[in-house]
Amino acid sequence: MIAQPAPPGTIQPIPIAARAWSLLALRLGMVLAISLLTWVILRSAAGVSAFPPDTIWATLGLLPVNIVCLLLVAKFYREQGRSLREAMGIQHGRIVKDIGWGLLWLIVLNVPFVLAVSGTVLLMYGAQAPEAFATIFVAPTAQTSISPVWLLIIGLIAVIPFIVLNAPVEELVFRGYGLNGLQPGLGRVGAIIMTSLLFGAQHIFFAATIPGMVVYCIAFTVWGGIAAVIVTKQGRLFPIIIAHWIINFMLSAPALVLPILMLTGVVK
Template sequence: MARKKPPHTRQRRFRYSREITKKIENIRMGLSGDHTTTETHPDAGRATLLIAVRLGLVVVVTGLLWLYQQKVLGIDGFPPGSFLATIGLLPVNIVCLWLVVSLYRRMGVTVRQAVGVRVGKIAVDIGWGLLWFMVLNLPFMVAIWLVMFAIYGTEVLSAFEVIFIDNAAVAAGNSPVAIAVGIVSLIGFVAINALTEELVFRGYGLAGLKRRLGATIAVVVSSVAFGVQHIFFASSGAAMLVYFVAFTVWGLIACMIVRRQGRLFPVLVAHALVNFLGAAPGVGIAVYQLVT
């Protein structure tokens, strides 16, 4: 009659077998270059790097567009303006969207899950988004007026006519090439800008920063970064401070909404609506100029 092996012997062999299997798998991954790991939460370091990369790309593209504006269009002044910024944002958004989606995939999270789309409640969240559109834009406009009034005082109305004129767009004129590029860029802007910015600043970025800095400081850092990004989209140097304050306020309130609701989708709807309403007139005018 065969003797049964002691339980501790079987446990040691099982543990040893698992270790061997793990080592073989590590060797296989090393040889194939597959170093994919599964994370359960957004990583603080990667979140910081993601936001830094976003801002860095915006700075680089803005610099290139500024050189183009000076050398080709013959226009001085920084930043290049909203028209050129929209064109430059397309490649920036594509790269950043790829990066943030890749980070979520490390966690086994799809874009739909990251955004927080709820089956059967999409209409409800769209309704929330319409509400947040109004809630977000009221303090946004108030911030613009307060900063403008603080700088220009009683001349605030005439200042609006000067600092928000996009000289690059005026210089581009009715050139068919400029119009076509503008149309493609604006459509691309509407299609992915809101999604990219929400995932970067208030999705992975905010969640990762929270793990290192705590909720309050993470909200402030994310919102200030959001405001800093937008100074490079200002139509003139004088408008940069206005953009910074207004978009930082927008970011702060958006972060609070996201934290309150626990999902991005309603704020994403509001953000996408802002982008659409801002870009639609430009696309319409450009198409009209192109076909007439």
């Protein structure tokens, strides 16, 4: 049967693949734009010329990115007749089991991630790799002199929303709507590879140095690829979100603990 053209004035639904591409492109574009904007502001206001910006500023910049992406992915799922709870695979009576899966995936994801980081640094620096670890993940020139009070305020504004929002939003964008949306055009393997590469590319803007950007890109591509395979096989997103939550909490908590220790005099 030959498909009949739509009546004049009919609004054609946007294919899921096009929406998936737009969602992924929007997130990467916003991360790039906010990283550049933060760099310009820090350069003009504090004389900090190093790029990418310090981690605390990158985390703060993720707040609007996560909010916009959450609203957009919720809209896309709602138009499919699905809630975010359904999209994440949160099921009553499975929370405890999902926490167990999340702890398992935390180990499964972090072992190859650490190996990817170590292997990349070794390939880049050879025998000087041990010394390189002290320089490529910390950039003193990118850090700004901030009082402990303001450091704590910025940390509260940046870190708490990051811990709450980033894991579910990133998983919904990359391993949820993005992965499912790219499969019709790229196939399962192609969708896994593409979303993993984009996940790795996003994280280059959270590194401390240019060499660190290379390491982050490779390591987070590996992390994203394994996470995508797990989600594809398990058929549910929530256990990976739990693993992602734990990682974000572990990496972000020091940004709150350090200024508190400085204010109490424990650290000077």
